[in-house]
Amino acid sequence: MSTTAITHRVRVLAAPGDRHDEVLTPEALDFVGALDAAFAHRREDVLKERRRLTGRLVTGTPLDFPVATSAVRADPHWRVAPPAPGLEDRRVEITGPPDRRTAVQALHSGAHVWTADFADATAPTWDNVIGGQLSLLDACRRRVDPPTPGGRGHRLVARPATLMVRPRGWHLAEEHLRVEGRAPSASLVDFGLYFFHCARRQVDAGSGPYFSLPQLENRYEARLWNDVFRLAQDLLGIPRGTVRATVTVETVTAAFEMEEILHELREHSAGLTASCWNYLFSVIRTFGHRTDFQLPDRAAITMTAPFMRAYTELLVRTCHRRGAHAIGATAAHLPGEDPTAEQAALARVRLDEKREAEDGFDGSRVAHPGLVPVCREVFDGVLGDRPHQLDRTREDVAVTAADLLAVRRSSGPPTREGVRADVAVALRCVEAWLRGQGVVALHGRLEDASTAEVARTQLWQWLRHRSVDRDAVLAVLDAECAALAAERPGALVPQARAVLERTALGRDLPAFFTADAYTRHLVRTDVRS
16 A cells, blocks of 8 residues: 555644754655544544543552453464564673764664664754754664765665664654644654654665564553554555564563553564653652652662562563563663772672573663673573574463562662652753753763653652752752752753643653653754744
């Protein structure tokens, strides 16, 4: 089926930029318009379902494995599709924004997979969104540096990392476009532009259009993505099942529906990935109203906390039972110049990777090329010549709903240093995001929107339960704003402070700071008058 069979007028509100016309072709925009027209109402339905479930949990409804899908979980026979070309061995994956510099580093890093992240690692200015698409298009053309006047660019190595694209979540709209008068889904814009330009190129190169899906909360959202994949493949004449998607299980409600999510996506599934900050962010956002879910300082919470351990062990068992890859959480350490600190940090990374490999994960993720050798060494030691360990079905694991929700076993009061750390990192991440920088180096780590989300929701939770004094938090915020202004002359400190005050210090907790900051700050600087 040709995209010319369906015409949906798409208006671009942003000013044109360098090479934007290569991405924003009439045909590509029409393809995005067709996807949005087909799924706009269902997207609204899944967002309504999110709000409905949130309301039920706030009023005391217990969170448990769904009774309605018990047959799916009980059926021992179904499996997801076998690994697609380029996704058989995923022992080392690297993640980062889809800018050109990161693309060059990631594709040449020695990692097996690069996840180009439009969700947490990208501040969605129009130049970043379309520039990211250009980076991916050039990578698919096997030319990742800007073309020279002679048409030559930097050519990829013989076996670059397999490309996986992480679109923005269902909760965001793309305000720089209009489809039939409305802002289309940012998820479908990121997916649609890449799929239109690169899906056939990837198939012809012996790979395929692969995606990492963020912030899914239940099986209905997975079903929506599966239907998007089917329609997109039909529109461009690509066989169904060519698309593969890895779901990052980064919401607590999705942890209760891992099998159902794999089942919905089974012809297009590439497995599940663990998370850390986004998962903690979801726990607070979902249960922040309850005193028994109050978390201690962020630094005191690790993947070995009982409720986090239950979540990761269930993820491995679920994936391997269904023939799907299980990928570990991202190591975000930033290699530095202090040899002593460097050795200690790498030792912690190596310990985390070893725990994941021994638990049965098939690979793990890193945020910096310098960590690729560490991750590879650990997984090589466990996997050897095997591409994965899907045969380890972890029948010894039995996780209950109570195990997944045993946050009280890791609870504790915040410290003054914990409050200061959350204020400092949230302020700096938000300020960088407002400047269009999705990833920022702080205290030896690469931080992004997920860090800001968990930090600001922790502050809200502590204030709600009066574990910290509001005046004390404001005093810390004053001090950190002054420090940031001194560190970075011209920084958007007042704007970042305003975002934090609205999204962390108010009576209600907005679901995402990005939705607030995007419409108030990023869009109006991009849109043509």
